[in-house]
Amino acid sequence: MRIALMRIAECLPAWRWRRPQGVARPFIVLSLLVLLAGLASVLLGAGEVGPGRAIAVLLGGGDAEARFVVGSLRLPRTLIGIAVGVALGVSGALLQAMTRNPLAEPGLLGVSAGSAFAVALALLLGASAATLRVSAAQLGALVGCLCVLSVVRMRGVGSDPIRLVLAGAAFSALLASFTSLLLLFDQRAADEIRFWVIGSLSGRRIDDLIAVLPSLLVAGVIVLAIARPLAALALGERVASGLGHRPARVRLLVILAVSLLVGAATAIAGPIAFVGLVVPFAARALAGPDIRRALWLCVPLGPLMVVSADVLSRLLVAPSEMPLGVLTAICGAPVLVAVVRARRMPTL
Amino acid sequence: MNHYANLAELEARALSLAYGRTPVIDTLDMTLPPGRVTAIVGPNGCGKSTLLAGLARLHVPGAGSVLLNGDDIQRLPARTLARQLALLPQQASAPEGLTVMDLIRFGRQPHQGWLSQWSADDRQAVHDALAAADLEDLAERPLDALSGGQRQRAWIAMTIAQQTPLLLLDEPTSALDLGHQIEVFELVRRLAGGGRTVVMVLHDLSSACRYADHLLALQGGRIVAAGPPNQVVTTDLVRHLYGIDCTLIIDPDTGAPLLGNIRRAHPSSA
Numbered sequence: 001m002r003i004a005l006m007r008i009a010e011c012l013p014a015w016r017w018r019r020p021q022g023v024a025r026p027f028i029v030l031s032l033l034v035l036l037a038g039l040a041s042v043l044l045g046a047g048e049v050g051p052g053r054a055i056a057v058l059l060g061g062g063d064a065e066a067r068f069v070v071g072s073l074r075l076p077r078t079l080i081g082i083a084v085g086v087a088l089g090v091s092g093a094l095l096q097a098m099t100r101n102p103l104a105e106p107g108l109l110g111v112s113a114g115s116a117f118a119v120a121l122a123l124l125l126g127a128s129a130a131t132l133r134v135s136a137a138q139l140g141a142l143v144g145c146l147c148v149l150s151v152v153r154m155r156g157v158g159s160d161p162i163r164l165v166l167a168g169a170a171f172s173a174l175l176a177s178f179t180s181l182l183l184l185f186d187q188r189a190a191d192e193i194r195f196w197v198i199g200s201l202s203g204r205r206i207d208d209l210i211a212v213l214p215s216l217l218v219a220g221v222i223v224l225a226i227a228r229p230l231a232a233l234a235l236g237e238r239v240a241s242g243l244g245h246r247p248a249r250v251r252l253l254v255i256l257a258v259s260l261l262v263g264a265a266t267a268i269a270g271p272i273a274f275v276g277l278v279v280p281f282a283a284r285a286l287a288g289p290d291i292r293r294a295l296w297l298c299v300p301l302g303p304l305m306v307v308s309a310d311v312l313s314r315l316l317v318a319p320s321e322m323p324l325g326v327l328t329a330i331c332g333a334p335v336l337v338a339v340v341r342a343r344r345m346p347t348l
Numbered sequence: 349m350n351h352y353a354n355l356a357e358l359e360a361r362a363l364s365l366a367y368g369r370t371p372v373i374d375t376l377d378m379t380l381p382p383g384r385v386t387a388i389v390g391p392n393g394c395g396k397s398t399l400l401a402g403l404a405r406l407h408v409p410g411a412g413s414v415l416l417n418g419d420d421i422q423r424l425p426a427r428t429l430a431r432q433l434a435l436l437p438q439q440a441s442a443p444e445g446l447t448v449m450d451l452i453r454f455g456r457q458p459h460q461g462w463l464s465q466w467s468a469d470d471r472q473a474v475h476d477a478l479a480a481a482d483l484e485d486l487a488e489r490p491l492d493a494l495s496g497g498q499r500q501r502a503w504i505a506m507t508i509a510q511q512t513p514l515l516l517l518d519e520p521t522s523a524l525d526l527g528h529q530i531e532v533f534e535l536v537r538r539l540a541g542g543g544r545t546v547v548m549v550l551h552d553l554s555s556a557c558r559y560a561d562h563l564l565a566l567q568g569g570r571i572v573a574a575g576p577p578n579q580v581v582t583t584d585l586v587r588h589l590y591g592i593d594c595t596l597i598i599d600p601d602t603g604a605p606l607l608g609n610i611r612r613a614h615p616s617s618a
Contacts, residue, residue: 100443225462232454234446238437241406243510244430244458289443290450 023293026286030300034082037307041078042070046314046321076206081310082303083209084201084269085279087216087261089302090223090295092276093283094261095148097230097291098254101164102281102339104148106141106262107273109168113175114144115266120179120193124186134212138263145255145262147171162340199270199325201310212264219260223295226253231291272325274332275305281335305331355382355545356432356513358403362412365395365402372398374569375412380514380562385536385546387560389553391589394566396549397438397518403547404435404516416514430458434507438518438549442491448502449487452477455509473509480542481505481535497528501535508539515539517548521555533559553590557581557604565589581605587613 042058043051049069056062057070088106095104095111106112118140119133151167179197183190195203229245237247265272279301280294287293309327316322358380365373372395380386388396401407403414405421413420421429434455442451455477456470478484481501491499500520507515517536521529537559540546550556556563557577565573565580567589573580578598586594586607595608 228457228460232457234443235451235454236437236440238401238406238435239440239454241426242404242430242433242435242437242507243454244427246426288450289445 023287023296027296027300030297030304034300034303034307037304037311038078038082041081041307041311042074044311044315045069045074046318076209077201077204077310078307079206080204080209080268081201081307083212083216084265084272085275085302085304085306086299087219087265087302088272088275088306089279089283089298090219091258091261091265093280093291093295093298094223094230094254094258095276096280097234098251099148099164100234103162103165103277103336105274105277106258107271107276108165108172108336109144109148110171110175111141111144111148111258111262112266112271112273113172113179114147115141115263116197116271117175117179117182118143119267120182120197123193123196124182134215134264134267137267138215138259141263141266142255142259144171144175145259149251149255196270198323199272200313200321200323201269201306202321204268208268212268215260215264219257219264222253222257222260226250226257227292227295230254234289234291269324272306272328274328274336275302277339278328278332278335279305281339355543357382357415357417358433358514358545358547359415360399360403360412361415363399363402363409363414364411365398365407366410367398371410372569373402376569376571378564378571378574380545380547382545383540383543384561385540385548385559386562386564387556388547388549388564388566389551389556389589390566391591394589395569396566399566400435400516400518400547400549404433405429406435427458430510430512432512433514433516434510434512435516436503436507436518436520438522440503444492445490447488447490448478448483448494448505449474451491451502452483452505452509455506455511458510473511477505477509480508480538495528496524497531500524500528500532504532504535504539513544515544515546517546519549519551522551529555553581553586554604554607557606558599558602578603578605 043054045054047069049066053062053066054070054074057066062070091111092105095106095109096102098104115137118136121140122133122136148164148168148171151164151171179193183193229240229247229250232240232243232245233247233250240247240250279298282301283294283297287297305328306324309331310324313322313324313327316327360376360378363373363376364371376399388399390396398407402409405414408422413422415421416424416429416432421433452474453470456466456473459470459473460466478487481504483498483502483505486494486498486502491502494502504517504520507517520536521532524532533555536546536548540561548560550560560577563573563575563577563580564571565585572588573585581596583594583596586592586596591613592610593613594610597606597608598604599606
């Protein structure tokens with residue numbers, strides 16, 4: 001459906017080459033869709049509390065069970081989905097702009113895997129406080145990011161989008177096997193880690209979200225500060241320098257923002273792939289090539305993808321649930337193939 | 349009309365540039381004639397582009413300095429420098445779908461603060477740049493839908509919108525066919541006519557003679573000749589730079605030296 005949406009967007013050239021203020025309308029429309037998806041997420045579930053009982057709760061009534069399911073399970077889950085969507089969508093757009101590679105994505109490049117490995121390590125070493133886990137995830141994401149950057153810097157890799165993704169896949173696989181290795185050491189930690197590395201929004205608590213809010217805010221401020229130089233970086237490092245920017249500093253701030261965002265998202269929901277690929281892809285189709293416009297649309301598009309995928313994950317195989325990562329992969333893999341197979345790789 | 353009454357003077361003092369331990373530019377002194385077009389010429393690997401990068405502060409000097417109106421450019425804030433000196437690197441590329449207008453607007457970034465909005469000055473500068481590069485009709489076109497010459501004019505228009513007295517162009521005509529090269533060169537001449545100081549790295553000595561007021565001939569990281577083309581270009585210089593023999597002809601219409609009967613220099617005559 002998302003692809004169909006993009007096809008439609010491509011047929012409307014007026015949508016694509018707009019002035020900055022031109023993103024206001026798609027931003028509002030997408031935000032309304034996020035509200036709808038959020039409402040669906042609160043009303044629908046795999047369990048016994050159906051839309052009727054949930055609506056009763058929203059209107060101030062309802063029975064105790066429905067109040068618990070809606071207030072303590074579905075509402076936090078929805079809010080967490082929104083935060084995770086924003087974080088992953090925006091960080092994908094940042095990474096793609098920085099590497100000038102349309103395939104750069106936290107999940108594909110190993111940033112999420114680095115984050116997940118760090119959390120697994122922290123759990124094994126006995127960490128349990130929510131904030132400690134967040135810091136571990138962000139530190140892991142930072143290391144993952146730096147590895148990505150050094151790969152980009154390698155001769156011949158940065159210029160070829162597919163090689164970068166291959167390097168990222170190898171890096172992710174390495175970290176995943178390290179994570180599995182950790183599971184062998186400690187059975188108690190293993191259960192907790194297994195539940196967490198799948199990548200899901202179910203069973204996550206609102207405290208997890210509150211713990212990551214400060215870092216999301218800091219990342220937001222960084223993104224606002226670097227949006228303009230980052231847009232200039234799309235014209236090449238030398239052009240950006242010529243326009244009075246300092247590319248090395250901008251890149252450092254991007255890495256910092258991506259680490260904060262991906263670390264936060266991974267700490268709450270576990271590694272979720274493809275959101276950072278699909279969301280910026282759709283945002284560019286709607287907003288054109290300027291990262292400043294695309295970033296604005298990533299803010300509603302990310303939650304739209306994550307929350308709708310989460311709702312579907314509850315409904316498709318009810319009464320049990322599908323892992324969220326499976327659904328995002330189902331959405332994302334065709335986009336990945338489409339981008340790679342496009343006769344001309346879109347240059348960023 | 350001269351927009352740049354206060355001409356910026358750019359000079360190199362005992363400038364040395366190196367890649368790691370490989371020296372490229374060796375204690376070089378030069379001053380750019382203000383309001384004129386200077387062409388840097390020389391064989392491949394002579395350090396032309398490196399010198400340009402050094403002048404634009406993309407390359408930190410190993411020794412010596414580049415002075416802008418007497419101030420070391422290494423000590424200037426990046427944005428201050430970007431309001432004095434615009435740079436167009438070799439074969440710049442833009443993201444797919446970016447329009448001419450989008451590109452030119454980037455030229456205003458050095459003039460915008462963190463929170464400052466798009467101002468009337470910015471709008472005027474972009475409008476002037478579009479007009480100067482003769483791109484008004486193409487403003488909303490994506491760059492990838494333009495011809496090579498139009499695209500290069502759009503890039504130059506971005507640097508025009510930067511409204512700097514100094515403009516540095518690295519091989520602005522490489523990969524363009526002859527007609528598109530002339531489009532670009534004529535635009536460069538018009539800019540110098542408006543009072544800008546233009547420096548360009550060029551591969552083609554004949555174009556350099558035709559369109560530059562001042563030549564800097566580089567060989568092995570040193571300046572081997574500097575001055576107006578019809579004074580400094582000799583058969584000896586051409587042989588020294590490129591290892592070719594030629595007959596120099598004076599273009600009857602422009603007075604610029606032309607290279608005729610070009611052939612590889614015979615080892616005995618070199």
